[in-house]
Amino acid sequence: MSIPILPAKLTPPPLPASYIPRERLDRLWTEWGGKRLALVAAGAGFGKTSFLSARARELGPQCLWYSIDESDGDLASFLAHLVCLADSREPAGEQARTPPAASGTRGAGAAGTASAAEVLALLVRALRARGRQALLVIDDLHLAAGAPEVLRFLERLIRFLPEEGTLILASREPIDCGTTKWRTRGEVAALTADDLRLTAEEVAALYRRRFAGATHPESVFRRVVARTEGWAAGVEILLQNLEADSAPAIDAALARVAAAGTGWFAYFADEVLRRLDPPTQDFLCRSALLPRLDPALCDQVLERSDSRTVLERLCERNLFTFAAGDESPGFRYHRLFREFLLEQLRRRHSPAGVRRLHRRAARALARSGAWADALAASAEAGDPEAALRLVERAGEDLLVSGQYQAVESALARIPEGDLRRHPGALFVLGRLCDVRARWHEAEARYRQALRLSASSRQRAELLRLLGRLHCRWGRYAAALALFRRAQAEPGSRHWRTRAGTLVLVGVSLCELGRIDEAETRLAEAVAILRRRGDRFGEARALCLLAANVHRTRGDYRLGRETVQQALVAFQKLGDRRQVCYALCLLADLTLAIGETREALVQAAEGLRLAEALEYPSVEAHSRQTLGRIALLEGSLAPARQQFETVLRIGEALAEQEFAVMPRLGLAEVCLAQGNRHAARLLARAALASALAAKVPWPIGRCHLLLGKLERAPEPACRAWRRAEGIFRRIGARHELHRALLLRLAAEALPPQRRRRILQELMAGVARFEHDFLLREVEPEAGARLLVEALRQGVEVEYACAQLVALGPRAVSPLAALLGDGAPESRGRAVVALSLIGGDGARAALERAAVRSGEAGRAAREAVAELADESTPPLRIRALGELEVHAGPHRLTHGGWRSARALRLFLLLLVHRFRWVPRDVLLDTFWPDAEPEKAANSLRQTIHVLRRTLEPGLPGPHRSSYVRFRNEGCRLDPGEGLTYDVEDLEAALQQGERLWHTGQKERARERLLEAVALYRSDFLVEHPYEEFAAAEREHLRDRVLRAMERLLEIRATAREWEELALLSRRALALDAYRESHHRYLVLAHLRLGHRREALAGYHAYEAMMINEMGLPPAERMRALAEQVVALGPVSPAREG
Known part of the structure; x- marks a missing residue:
């Protein structure tokens, strides 16, 4: 009997109108051409047939195609179609893909009488005749999975395939055709559902096929991919249901096609579920109720013992069932398939039956400790009492572990009336609102729980939580009252609760300006925690002591030492969030001390950790510090960017602190740009926020800045006097010194009162080491006041040292002192100018040298020492291998006569040609030596260094490059110095400025120049010299910022x-x-x-x-x- 041949089965099926080329899949054909076999296995609707058909149509006669249907489980039918396929020729035009048996049964008789061996030989000859890259595609092979004769034939076909041919077997489930041997030889390629999933880019291309010119952000298409898991049929069904080109229309379509009986559900019902036997259908529907397909859990809930076998088989058959993919041994359903199965469960079982299943699942999940899933199952079962018990038992632990959504979903299903009767559940709900930043709702829930709670310990905790909310809102007096109530509760007597409450009391007292009381309470908390061996609690309390007491007082060094202790403890405990917090605080205190580069490294590291840990409050603090550093460096655009980011974070967190300080930072940026009006508006907005919170320290800071914004001296001094009064009252010494400095610089005061204030200021900044205030925060006012201190003989040594540290910025006021000061003060000015050096200092000394008297003589000597002897300037390369050119002499790392002289040169180089105090040199190189021996060693080392740089230097002549006085030592590179570090910084600064003014192309050129200059790290051959570490990290960080810009430019282009x-x-x-x-x-x-x-x-x-x-x-x-x-x-x- 003739076997009917269906031509459509031997022709690649037509492509859907919406099909798009997929380059990443097309590249597979090159690989497959060198393989014997390619296996394509994916569930229904993943697009495997469309992909193969598109390629087959492009290849034309080189590709033979056979789509199997249910009738081809019969070997005779299977072979008959293969004979027709092998007999096909290469006619021109559209008939090229039509086999000779296209009409009726022609050729079928011969096929019916041919043996399997004859068909095999015929097929091999046909593939060989088509030359290299010949392909045979057999699609829908799963329909012949129950036909062993067909599978045996395929196994023989694979064995005898010619080298020119590749067999592609496409199926919804893996089919065993004896491929193990070929797999081990690397002759089998595979394509799975994971490979066929659509990406966001491909979904966007499909969308633009439907709506030409659409420009939605990639996040819209990523949402579609997440919902459909890249399932091609699911995406196509979604696009068919789109009514308009808009993001809301996409969301509406996502909801519409998920409706029962339509879209995705209809596809699953027709293509998947109806093809399965009833027991498998029942297993799928009932197991879909579980949050995870753990075989043991399925056995318990479904009351069976073969769940693992069933799940493994479903996974093998690609029935939208996948291995979990993580460390757990379970499985999962495709998200859309699970939704469909849950709908089927509700259709096939009564509501009471579904609730019973949920209750059984809740009990099993609770026994396994899966509290979040148990809670969700209890809520789904409509069992509020069970859900409430679980909330009270495990709710807080779930919140601590970050499972907010699980708790929120369960609580949302519990009737409000039931909630109001359970203080434990109200407590958990309040905590949930707290962590979700719904603070007013949290306050209401805490108060409800407080009214109902009979537990003294719970009441104490509720009072503490309410107090913390008031602290967040800046209501520190109200917070303090709540903390006092918490302390009075009998349940707060436990040492941990008592210490925690003391910490909160201390923070509140500090914010209210009662710093001495705050220090006492925080010290009590530290003592309790230390005595009990709570290292984490102690370290946390130390951080708060440093942040709220030492920092406010201006005891920055003590504060830094305290934070360093805490940081070490957090690092040993492995608590990355607290390490991040401590780093942020350490950067702030280090900057206040004046160690800008080290602060930059710490703040950048803190920011990196905060972003990785999603810790917004610490991110804001780190950015605030980075903004202040940028402002001090004159990088106004980066400073503005940091402060604006802090302000946005503060608005999201609704924290009072971030409403004040970033606005003050932005105001200072505006002032530096000359926009006083904008600066004044920002400063007044910051003051309004600070006054609303009634926190004295930020109020004083606002008055300081508002005074600087006044053009007339009298209103400015009024603002500074207000600030002075606040800072005196709360004991904020650093800010008090700043207010005194600004007043002295601007206000006309009676001589005696002025001298008294000057003495207080100089004694205070010297005692508390607030040098940074004079040198960097207020350098112009600082220089004038230091010169006045020299004139009046107030803290002379300290004033002279600070003027030298100010460098060229101090030359102008010192030159004025040379002209009108008393002889003694003129002599001090000469000493300071000679130590500063440079053209400006030399010119001022030359003017003073023509005068008679002791000061004139000292000026002439200083001029002689600074005189240019026509020595060639130094040329230094320190980025990478050290290279120094001193005239004709070239020195590299191995060319130094003395390792000690080299170290001295490196230290002087790190200080950038400024004077390095003698004590610093002795402490760095000879910390344990006796003072006299150390001083002698220093003189010898300087002598060797001079002879190294200037081998022909005569004995009595002064060195042109190395200056030395009793006070210190410095490098004098000469006019016309070439130093690659300075060239790098100039290129970086110009590039950053061009970037922030929108001149991206010019910025690119300068930044590329800077990156090219950065051969390697600063002094890379000396990685263990601690004095070079801060400079190295500072330069590396700036280059990395430049690289970030360039990476962005490269990616955009x-x-x-x-x-x-x-x-x-x-x-x-x-x-x-x-x-x-x-x-x-x-x-x-x-x-x-x-x-x-x-x-x-x-x-x-x-x-x-x-x-x-x-x-x-x-x-x-x-x-x-x-x-x-x-x-x-x-x-x-x-x-």
Whole structure:
């Protein structure tokens, strides 16, 4: 009997109108051409047939196609179609894809009588005749899974395939055709559902096919991918249901196609569920109720013992069931498929039956300790009492572990009347609102719980939480009253509760300006925690002591030492959030001391950690410090950017502190730009926030800045006097000194009163080491006041040292003192100018040298010492290998006569040609030596250094390059110095300025120049010299910022090769920055270098997990998914 041949089965099916080429999948054909076999296994609707059909149609006669249906489980039918396929020729035009048996049964008789061996030989000859890259595609092979004769034939076909041919088997589930041997030989390629999933870019291309010119952000399409898991049929159904081109229309379509009986659900019902036997359908529907498909859990809830076997089979058959993919041994359903199954469960079982199943699941989950899932199941079961018991038992632990959504969903299903009867549940609900930043709602819930609670310990905790909310709002008096009530509760007598309350009391007292009381309470808390061995609590209390007492008072060094103790404790405990907090605080205190570069390193590290840990309050503090550093350096655009970011974070957190300080920072930026009006508006807004909170310290800070914004002296001095009064009352010494400094610089005071204030100021800044205030915060006023101190003989040594530290900025007021000061003060001015050096100091001394008297003689000597002897200037390269040119002499690392002289040169170089105090030199090089021996060693080392730089220097002549006095030593490089570090900083500064003014192309040129100058780290051959560490980190951080700009420019310009090279260089400097890893992976992704892209991601992932103890960032995981979606790439191709 003739076997009917269906031509449509031997022709690639037509492509859907919406089909788009998928480059990442098309690249697989090059690889498959060198393989014997390619297996394509994916569930219904993943687009495998469309993908194969598109390629088959492009290849034309080189590709033979056979779509199996249910009738082809019969070997005779199967062979008959293969004979017709093998007999096909290559006619021209549209008939090229139509086999000779296209009409009726022609050729079927011969096929029916041919043996399997004859058909096999015929098929092999047909493939060989088509030459290299010949393909045979057999689609829908799962329909013949129950036909062993067909599978045996395929096994023989695979064995005898010609070298020219490749067999592609496409199926909804894996089919065993004896491929193990070929797999071990590497002759089998595979394509799975994971490879076929659509990416956000591909979904966007499909969308633009439907709506030409659409420009939605990528996040819209990522949302579609997340909802559909890249399932092609699901995306197509969604697009068919779109009624308009808009993001809301997409959301509406997502909801519409999920409705029962339509869209996705109709597809699952027709293509998946109806093809399964009833027991499997029942298992799918009932197990979909569980939050995870753990086999043991399924056995308990479904009351069976074979769940693992069933789940493994479903996974093998690609029935929208996948391995969990993490460390757990379970499985999961496709999200949309699970929604469909839950709908089927509600249709097939009564509501009471579904609730019973939920209750059974809740009990099983609670027994296993899965509290969040148990809570959700109890709520779904409509059992509020059970849900309330679980909330009261495990709710707070769930919040601590970050499972907010689970608690919130469960609580939302509990009737309000039931909630109001359970103080424990109200307590948990209040905590949930607290962490969700719904603070007013949290306050209401805490008060409800407080009224109902009979537990003294719970009442104490509720009072503490209410007090913390008031602290957040700046209501410190109300907070203090609540903390006092908490202390009075019998339940607060436990040492941990007592110490925690003391800490909160101390913080509130400090904010109210009662610093001495605050210090007492915080010290009590530290003592309790130390006595009990609570290292974490002690370290946390030490941080708060430093932040709220030492910092406010201006005891910055004591505060830094305190925070360093806490930081070490947090590092030993491995608490990364607290390490991040301590780093942020340490940076703030280090900046206040004046160690700007070290503060920059600490703040940048704190910011990096805060972003990785999603710790917004610490991120805001770190950015505030970075903004202040940028402001001090004159980088106004970066400073503005940091302060504006802090302000946005503060608005999101609704914290009072971030309503004041960033506005003051922005006001100072505006003042530096000459925009007094904008600065005044910002400062007044900050003052309004501070006054509303009634916190004295920020109120005083606002008055300080408002005084600087006044043009007339009298209103300015009135504002400073207000600030002075506040700071005196609360004991804020640093800010008091700043107010006194500004007053003295601007206000006309009676001589005796002026001298008294000057003495108080100079004694205070010397005692508390507030040098930074004079040198960097208020340098102009500081220089004038220091010169006045010299004139009046107030703290002369300290004033002279600070003027020298100010350098060229002090020359003008010192020159004025040379002209009108008393002889003694003129002599002090000469000493200071000679130590400062430079053209300005030399010119001032030359003018003074023509005068008679002791001061004139000293000026002439100083001029002689500073005179230019026509010595060639130094040329220094310190970025990378050290290289020094002193005239004709060239010195490299190995050319120094003395290691000690080299170290001295490096220390002087780090101080950038400024005077280095003698004590600093002795403490650095001879810390344990007797003073006289150390001084002698210093003189000898200076002698060797001079002879190294100037080998021909005559004995009695002064060195041109190394200046030395009893007070200190410095390098004098001469006029016309060439120093690569200064060239680097000039290029960086200009590049940053151009960047922030929008001149991106010119900024690019200067930043590229800077990166080229950075051969390697500063003094890279001397990694263990501590005095060079801060300079090294400062320069590296600035270069990394430049590289960040350039990476952004390269990525925007789609310069992928250059982006990859620059990313690798950036990673060599800092392997911990996520952006560097991201740009490297992105570059290789866009270049199609899958192996390199995956290697880059895996290096980042290993670093995050092994070194930082954190999971990879979400956007890096999303990027990795795009890389994986490229599919496997052959070594030959990638090579």
